[in-house]
Amino acid sequence: MNRKIAPLIKDAIDYKLDLKPYDHYTLDNGVPVYAINAGAQEVLQLEMVFFAGNFFEQEKGIAAATNFMLKNGTTTRTAFQINEAFEYYGAYCNRACYNETAVLSLHTLSKHITALLPVMQDMLTNAVFPDQELEIYQQNSRQRLQVNLQKCEFVATRLIDSYLYGEQHPYGTYTRLEDIDKLNITAIKKFYQDYYIKGQCVIFAAGNIPANLPALLNEYFGKLTIGKPPAILPEIKTIQAVEKKYRVQNEADAVQGAIRIASPFPNRHHADFKKAIILNNLFGGFFGSRLMSNIREDKGYTYGIHSYLQNHMQQSAWMISTEAGKDVCEATIEEVYKEMKKLREEKIGEEELLLVRNFMIGSILGDLDGPFQVIAKWKNIILNNLDESYFYDSVHEIKTVSADELQELAVKYLQPENFYELVVY
């Protein structure tokens, strides 16, 4: 045995990847359900996705507050009783608010599902939004924001989005302390009426699914006044900042700076998107990427540096993100541009390209392992109005993209003058 020689491997191109198809049915009121029944553990995940994100709000913070307070009291249950109803069974009912969507989710042992659906139905039909619950929410949100505002990375993430999209845009807006003060029950109740009671919803279920789940979902949610999701959302115009470079002092005694470098990029429907994901991996998308190899593993400027395409429906951005020592922030930025230049000017070698292909295919293979992962892939496809060809075309692209194509893409997009540049100290 010679330890210097690597064992033979099977290459990515030789793997066939299959995205397990979903079960699909529609509740009586038109709400679509997508389900993946798989997995050895007796667990179940249910996600009710409402089109109730901050995209739809008239006043800042109303979508998030409404979503949060779904759990804070109904006509028959107090907040405490709702929490106890889930926690008694060891179940988790969470909510989360995004740009277009807001989610009410359930994680439970499959055997307890019948005890929990009535509580979720109650939250979606009889929420009361008590004044005192709002006051506590405001107080705790204010305090959390105060703590976050002392974190350079939090401030940097908010600011870069505002440069990319403009503060009037749901992707670029952010909450200030005075916005929290202005939250009010009247607006929250109206938002609840418009976007939950009469809302548009799609349901995703995954795990060990009991045979009667379709009937149960129809019983508890199929009679509600909710309906299927909108075919298409109106496009909101972005207003990009004119100035490209920013240095912001946030904390006088900071020892690191939070760096964000970002450029607008089209959404998943654009012809370049799938290839850009591959180029991004090579650039800063995994541990072996150019940015990591140079800026962490060679220079030691940072604990980690990453690049990614933002996960937005309408308009995306190509983002480079890191926290680096205060004295090496400018050097880090310079190295990021050098790596862009290299990608534009030098064709990627076959060995490195094969590594990226293999890594990405292996990673997708691992990502398809387990029902929650599979439904997450489908959710992304369905909510973005795509179909399974998006998945299969992406895989095909990883296997076949050429070094020339990647270089063309780098020339088209990785141009420093397109990028916003921000350091928050």
Add this chain to the structure above:
Amino acid sequence: MIDFEKFVLPNGLRVLVHTDKSTPMAVVNVLYDVGARDENPEKTGFAHLFEHLMFGGSKNIPVYDEPLQMAGGENNAYTTNDLTNYYCQLPAENIETAFWLESDRMLSLAFSKKSLDVQRKVVSEEFKEHYINKPYGDVWHKFRELIYTTHPYKWMTIGKELKHVEDAELQDVKDFFFKHYTPMNAILVVAGNVEVENVKLLAEKWFGDIPSGIKYDRKLPVEPKQTAPRKMEVKANVPLDALFKAWHIYPRTDPRYYIADLITDILSGGGSSRLYQSLVKEKQLFSNIDCYHFGSTDAGIITIEGKLVKGVDIKVADAAVNDELKKLLQDGISAAELEKVKNKTESAMAFEDMSVMSRAASIAMYELLGDANLINTELARYQAVTAEQILQESKIIFDENNSSTMYYLSNN
């Protein structure tokens, strides 16, 4: 039921195999029985720095990551006060690549000067990112030193101070490697779409000829029993006052560990838990409050921590926490409350066991504790806990003389 098979190589390496044919992937998990508690008090943070160096090339392989990525694999590692764990996941057909890589770095590192120079800087940035450049980042540095007078849990995994990391030398790296990174002190778990027979062949082929090394005999200073309450006040550049309280509990293998674990769930961990309902919702003294423990191998601690609502006197908040504990000590818990925390444990375990990677790490961790089959029997130990035991243990744990309290105050 999670099935596994165990065998031991002649050099002392323990190997456990868990087969799951439903996944196309395989996981190779190597756990080394060394953590921050085994460090020289003058050279803290070393176990974790060393973990970084394990990726800087081994005797016959210049870099670890590239061949693994080429085989479609991903990997990572973590260091705790108790142990260091390395894991990778890759398509099952390519599993031999993981054996090749893991065995070579167990055989010997390359001990590259460049790698040490770079990783010292990387870890310094990690230290800054998580413990200096964040509000409340230094809490646990200070609090651990109040709680522990003697046991090495008094420093954090990242190290007591930046200087310790900056001063690490190549000779330290070599000494540490040959003392701790040997088959005798390691556990290999292979899980996923694998055959036991094939794993046996591969383990013998790649790990069989590594010198066994000397079993590390851990003789850590024992923390003396605390006999009086400890208090500390800190002022810092943070927006809100925060309260931290801790009480010593039991080692991970002590039967009373399960009781202590359930006590933390009674007190916090959900919107219907005692501390949240009383102190955040009803009295509105805290904007958040949590009760938890670290699951440490040696005797650990139960902690309660929370940030205060602006304007609340920290003494009032502290007294309110103590009142909640008093209630627990006087009235105990109801049958429904006990059922609730047991259900939560059952559910948490089921969700945790969904991923092969997590099952592999659990098997390794339980084997380190002395019995890998704990992965299947622990739930029964939780189920056996009674309300009476919770009451009795709460009285012992929440004794004033067993407590440490830190007021972390805003100076603006």
